[in-house]
Amino acid sequence: MKKQQQLYKGSxxxxxxxxxxxxxxxxxxxxxxxxxxxxxxxxxxxxxxxxPALHKMEADGFLDVEMEKVDGRIRKYYKLTESGxxxxxxxxxxxxxxxxxxxxxxxxxxx
Amino acid sequence: MKKQQQLYKGSxxxxxxxxxxxxxxxxxxxxxxxxxxxxxxxxxxxxxxxxPALHKMEADGFLDVEMEKVDGRIRKYYKLTESGxxxxxxxxxxxxxxxxxxxxxxxxxxx
DNA sequence: TGCCATACCTAAGATTAATAAGTATGAAAA
DNA sequence: TTTTCATACTTATTAATCTTAGGTATGGCA
Numbered sequence: 001m002k003k004q005q006q007l008y009k010g011s012x013x014x015x016x017x018x019x020x021x022x023x024x025x026x027x028x029x030x031x032x033x034x035x036x037x038x039x040x041x042x043x044x045x046x047x048x049x050x051x052p053a054l055h056k057m058e059a060d061g062f063l064d065v066e067m068e069k070v071d072g073r074i075r076k077y078y079k080l081t082e083s084g085x086x087x088x089x090x091x092x093x094x095x096x097x098x099x100x101x102x103x104x105x106x107x108x109x110x111x
Numbered sequence: 112m113k114k115q116q117q118l119y120k121g122s123x124x125x126x127x128x129x130x131x132x133x134x135x136x137x138x139x140x141x142x143x144x145x146x147x148x149x150x151x152x153x154x155x156x157x158x159x160x161x162x163p164a165l166h167k168m169e170a171d172g173f174l175d176v177e178m179e180k181v182d183g184r185i186r187k188y189y190k191l192t193e194s195g196x197x198x199x200x201x202x203x204x205x206x207x208x209x210x211x212x213x214x215x216x217x218x219x220x221x222x
Numbered sequence: 223t224g225c226c227a228t229a230c231c232t233a234a235g236a237t238t239a240a241t242a243a244g245t246a247t248g249a250a251a252a
Numbered sequence: 253t254t255t256t257c258a259t260a261c262t263t264a265t266t267a268a269t270c271t272t273a274g275g276t277a278t279g280g281c282a
Contacts, residue, residue, distance in 0.1 A: 005209055005212055007121075007209075008121040008122055008209055009119060009121055010117065010118075010119040010120055011119055011209075014213075014217060015216055015217065018217040038216050039212045039215060042212055092220075094116070094117070095217070096219055097116055097153065098116060098117075098119055098122075099213070099219060099221060100221060102122065103221070105149050105150070106129040106203065107129075108203075109203075110210060110214070111211070
């Protein structure tokens with residue numbers, strides 16, 4: 001049993017937005033699975049964090065939603081709005097600056 | 112006026128510990144100045160976050176304190192304990208894993 | 223039948239940083 | 253000389269964001 005990577009608080013929205021940017025549209029559960037897949041199980045987005053985050057981003061006008069019934073189950077597909085695309089760029093710049101600054105301070109070893 | 116970099120929550124203790132590891136011992140105010148200097152003003156540790164964090168790390172046994180009076184002012188010098196050194200390694204490994212995973216997900220552009 | 227994966231949801235709690243306010247010294251500027 | 257600024261510490265309140273822990277429901281498989 002591998003140790004779960006804890007999320008640094010503030011990074012979740014960047015993850016969501018970037019995945020939506022890359023994939024066009026996704027539904028919540030799909031996002032959790034994608035993150036698990038990409039990080040080989042090291043990161044696990046909890047649903048208790050994910051869904052409220054999606055709702056907030058929608059309320060903020062960064063995401064649009066489409067409901068679809070697939071195999072008897074409801075899926076809510078999210079995609080970035082125009083404003084969401086801009087916000088994605090902002091978030092990414094912030095994240096990159098953060099990592100750069102952390103690099104300077106703590107001398108990260110990234111293989 | 113440059114935009115201040117917000118801290119991703121969870122990163123503060125890693126910053127403090129790594130600076131103490133590099134510099135042997137430091138006092139609170141010195142840590143804030145060091146971070147400002149290294150990041151060219153982009154990061155600004157708020158004192159309301161820093162001091163409580165130092166107190167908690169001391170309470171957790173990761174830091175030792177020495178009080179000194181310099182120029183009529185009290186300074187509290189902190190240094191890592193044995194347990195603090197181990198914790199520093201853990202924190203750094205976590206941080207590196209986090210950045211690696213973020214790399215895989217969002218494709219960070221680091222100059 | 224019961225369990226598991228899928229797919230959504232929310233309430234309560236914990237953690238952690240920001241904001242804002244305070245105390246105090248000493249040096250430099252007005 | 254009075255005020256302002258940098259130094260140096262402190263704490264309480266607020267805000268943001270995640271975890272934990274529950275809940276509902278469908279459909280496939282053992």
